[in-house]
Amino acid sequence: MSEVLDFFSKRRSVTAKRMSEGNVLEEHLQLILNAGLRVPDHGGVKPWKISVIKGQRRKIFDEKIILNEFLKDNNNASEELIKMESSRFQRAHTVIAILSTPELDHKIPEWEQVLSAGAVCTTILYAAQALGYAAQWVTEWYAYNKNIIEELGGDPMKDKIAGFIYIGSKNKDPKERTRPNKDDYVSYY
Numbered sequence: 001m002s003e004v005l006d007f008f009s010k011r012r013s014v015t016a017k018r019m020s021e022g023n024v025l026e027e028h029l030q031l032i033l034n035a036g037l038r039v040p041d042h043g044g045v046k047p048w049k050i051s052v053i054k055g056q057r058r059k060i061f062d063e064k065i066i067l068n069e070f071l072k073d074n075n076n077a078s079e080e081l082i083k084m085e086s087s088r089f090q091r092a093h094t095v096i097a098i099l100s101t102p103e104l105d106h107k108i109p110e111w112e113q114v115l116s117a118g119a120v121c122t123t124i125l126y127a128a129q130a131l132g133y134a135a136q137w138v139t140e141w142y143a144y145n146k147n148i149i150e151e152l153g154g155d156p157m158k159d160k161i162a163g164f165i166y167i168g169s170k171n172k173d174p175k176e177r178t179r180p181n182k183d184d185y186v187s188y189y
Contacts, residue, residue: 007130012174014134016091023167024054024093028131032167033096035127039119045106047113048120048162051097051152058089061151068147088142092134092168096124099154100162114162121163134170137163 029052036050053061053171063086070085071077077085089095100117102110128135142148146156154161159161 002041008126011126011129012176013125013129014166014168014170014174016088016138016166016185018174019092019134019136019166019168020171020172021090022133023094024127024128026135028128028133029094030076031090031131032127036098036120036124039116039123041116042112043106043108045103045108045113045116046177047100047102047108048117048126049099049159050120050124051099051155053089053097054094058095059087061185062086062089065148065151066142067140068149084176089166090187092166094167096165097152098124099152099159099163101154104158114160115148117162121165123177124165129165133167135165135167137165137171139163159174 033050033052041047057106066088067082068084071082074081098117100114102113104110104146125135125137141159143161149156149159149161152161163183
């Protein structure tokens, strides 16, 4: 079996909660981003934006953006929750936000443009994992927050966050999880 197929058959995500910051080499980050830009994109629309958050910017984004947005709806939050919300991005060395930014009046259907943004997420995730990093594709409450979409350069009236890809170091290999039985999901016409 080829190395690529072997990688895909064994690939697993390390959750952001279980990774450590580590160090994503700049040359690796550029390889990861370049891979993410090579996804299928019918019509060459490029219906996505990519925002890299690393270094001190993670802490700033956590404390000034994520925490403030969280507290708007959770003013009685426990100290434990406040600590978690004020340090989300700091669990990883680099967080890459991918926004789906479809051109609504384009001949390429919006759905195909949205799928292309999902392909960016998947490709960035797999590229990071192929380089040996711990990586996870995350969408939690803050992926649906209009102010966070705007902060990342999106238009909250039409754009959505397709995902945040957390990239860091593995503390240990993740446990295998139950995978779908191929016979339950694949049919032949």
